[in-house]
Amino acid sequence: MIPYSEIAAELKRRGVKKAALQFPEGLKRFAPELVSVLRKEGITSIISGDPCWGACDLSLDAASDADILVHIGHTPVTDEKNVIYIPYRKDIDCAVLEKAAAVLKKYESVSLTTTIQHSHQTEELAEKLRSLGVNAVVGAGSKRTPEPGQVLGCTYASAKNADCAANLFVGTGVFHAIGVSLATKKPTYALDPYGCGDLQEVSADPLLRKRFVQIEKAKKAKSFGILLSSKPGQQRKELAERLASLHGNAAVILIKEISEMQLRNLGFDAYVNTACPRLALDDQSRFPCPLLSPAEFEIVLGLRAWEDYEIDEIV
Ligand code: SF4
Numbered sequence: 001m002i003p004y005s006e007i008a009a010e011l012k013r014r015g016v017k018k019a020a021l022q023f024p025e026g027l028k029r030f031a032p033e034l035v036s037v038l039r040k041e042g043i044t045s046i047i048s049g050d051p052c053w054g055a056c057d058l059s060l061d062a063a064s065d066a067d068i069l070v071h072i073g074h075t076p077v078t079d080e081k082n083v084i085y086i087p088y089r090k091d092i093d094c095a096v097l098e099k100a101a102a103v104l105k106k107y108e109s110v111s112l113t114t115t116i117q118h119s120h121q122t123e124e125l126a127e128k129l130r131s132l133g134v135n136a137v138v139g140a141g142s143k144r145t146p147e148p149g150q151v152l153g154c155t156y157a158s159a160k161n162a163d164c165a166a167n168l169f170v171g172t173g174v175f176h177a178i179g180v181s182l183a184t185k186k187p188t189y190a191l192d193p194y195g196c197g198d199l200q201e202v203s204a205d206p207l208l209r210k211r212f213v214q215i216e217k218a219k220k221a222k223s224f225g226i227l228l229s230s231k232p233g234q235q236r237k238e239l240a241e242r243l244a245s246l247h248g249n250a251a252v253i254l255i256k257e258i259s260e261m262q263l264r265n266l267g268f269d270a271y272v273n274t275a276c277p278r279l280a281l282d283d284q285s286r287f288p289c290p291l292l293s294p295a296e297f298e299i300v301l302g303l304r305a306w307e308d309y310e311i312d313e314i315v
Contacts, residue, residue, distance in 0.1 A: 002030045002168060004037040007070060007086060011043050020066035022048040022059040024073040027088060034072075051257070053204025054152070056276065056314075057084060073114055077144040077152075077233040078313075090117045092170065092193040094128040099197040101132030104168060104189070109135045111162030113151045113180055114170045118193065122149035125170060137162040144233075144314065151176050153236075154314040156183035168199075177202040182311035207281065208309065211296060218290040218300045221269035224250040227258060229275035229290075234298040236274045236314065243272055243294055246301055264288050272297040277312035 011019055019038060023031055028049075035045045046066055048059035055074035063069035063082065073088045103109045112126050122138045126149075129136035138149040139162030145151060149158050151169070159167050159180045168187040169177035177190035182204045184250075189199045224247055228240040244250045253266060258279055263271055270290040271278045280291045293312040298304035 002027070002034060002072065002088070003086065004034055007084075008037050008041045008043065010084060011038065011068065011070070012041055014068065016043055016067045017152075018046065020046050020048060020059060022052055022062065022064035022069060022071045024052045024054070027073050030072070030180065034070075050145070053276070054233070055085065056154070057231045058233070060232070070096050075146050075150070080232065087116050087120075089120055089212070092118055092121055092125065094121075094125055096191065096193055096195075097125065098110045098132065099171075100168065100189070100191050100199045101129055101134050102113045103199050104129065104134045104136075104166065105132075107135075107164070107166040107187070109137050109162075109164040109166075111149075111159050111164040111167045111180075111184075112136050112138050112170065113149050113156075113159050113162075113167065114149070115152075115176060116150060118170060119147040119150040123144050126203075129168075136168075137164050139163070142315070151180060153179060153282075154276060154312075156180050156311070156313060157261070157315075159184050173280070174200065174202050178204050178207055179281075179311060182207075182309075183313065210284065211281075211293075212306070214284060214290040215296050215299050215306075216290065218270040218292055218296070221290070221300075222249060223268045223270075225266055225268035225271045226250055226252045227271055227273050227275055228252050228260075229253050230254055230256045231275070234275045234314070239294060240274045243274065243297055246297070246303065247292045260286050260288060260292075262289070270300075273312075277314065280312070 031047050045069045048062040055077045069083045072086045076085050107310050126136040126138050139158040141150050142157035167180045170191050174190045181188035188202050226240045226244045229235050240252045272292045277304045280293045295310045
């Protein structure tokens, strides 16, 4: 849940008179309650109503009209000052690991990863697995994922740092588990913490087949738009400029929200995405033409072999 009173106490301690509040899409409904708690403490608020999917997209415009930005839901990915990060946490009952342990015991070591909602519990979950006979390892995080075992759709450093024979991702959906599998090239399992405890071994093959189709389509493209995000935590200018230099008819496009309409209006035959890596992998069906990752663009240009396919990560 949102720790309303702790946030109010911290803002009072810092002498904040006006706070900018930013919530990701799934948590925006908590805004009225936080505003009301802060008002009782004499703190006024301005809410960022724009879409937000991560700490890569801090609402610095709302913050410019306030003493501080309170970003709910995530840990930091950039060094922006005057921002308080309040991760959103949901506890897991460790008993959900019991069935999984029977399968995972056969591996010499198993990395444990999860998302920010549960990464406060990684050591507790790993300890439970160890008590069930699994050699569970929690890898160190990275600048974008400061908590051990934490992963993001743009960074799987903790799974790679653990360097285990297999991986267990605990969380809902399989997107992150497939990311762990691609990043480590090791057997990877997903466990829904709110399900019945059944493990799902994930395969990146269906995704790779779809990406292969897009790469083949892009080989016919005569022009490439290289998308450079204007969001502070997604901006990879050097990479975008390097990619643009690889093709005679490529141009860098500075863009904030990447939508089907924007790509259609811009009129390039294909695009290369240096913004959030999830866009190309998760959202391709929304777009009118191939949206390639940097490594996929190199494959299209013959500069990289398909066998050397790599998932795009922001480091
Ligand atoms: Fe999440 Fe994408 Fe931002 Fe990474 S770049 S934090 S995956 S929204």
